Amino acid sequence: MTTWINVAKLEEFPADTRRIINVDGQAIIIFNLAGHFYAIEDRCSHDDSPLHEGELEGDEIICPWHGARFCLKTGEVTEPPAYEDIQTFPVRIENGLVQVKID
Numbered sequence: 001m002t003t004w005i006n007v008a009k010l011e012e013f014p015a016d017t018r019r020i021i022n023v024d025g026q027a028i029i030i031f032n033l034a035g036h037f038y039a040i041e042d043r044c045s046h047d048d049s050p051l052h053e054g055e056l057e058g059d060e061i062i063c064p065w066h067g068a069r070f071c072l073k074t075g076e077v078t079e080p081p082a083y084e085d086i087q088t089f090p091v092r093i094e095n096g097l098v099q100v101k102i103d
């Protein structure tokens with residue numbers, strides 16, 4: 001079943017910050033990049049390590065463990081040692097709330 005999960009009030013989620021939520025045991029990172037929102041799973045496909053402390057470079061996150069990179073928009077891996085893409089989630093603004101869609 002598809003569900004939209006509330007992440008935060010839009011006014012409390014400033015540009016260039018991130019939030020982490022946990023839905024049924026799955027951690028998801030939501031980013032506000034200059035007013036555009038993206039969500040990815042908090043798991044590097046190289047070694048299943050968390051990505052949430054990774055630095056951003058443009059629209060890519062760099063895994064803090066071994067340096068793999070992923071596109072926040074598509075989940076596509078852009079630099080090894082990871083070779084598998086990661087999951088992304090749709091994000092919307094509804095009634096002043098940032099929401100992420102979980103299937």
Ligand code: FES
Nearest residue numbers: 044046063066068
């Ligand atoms: S765990 Fe992310 S690059 Fe190794």
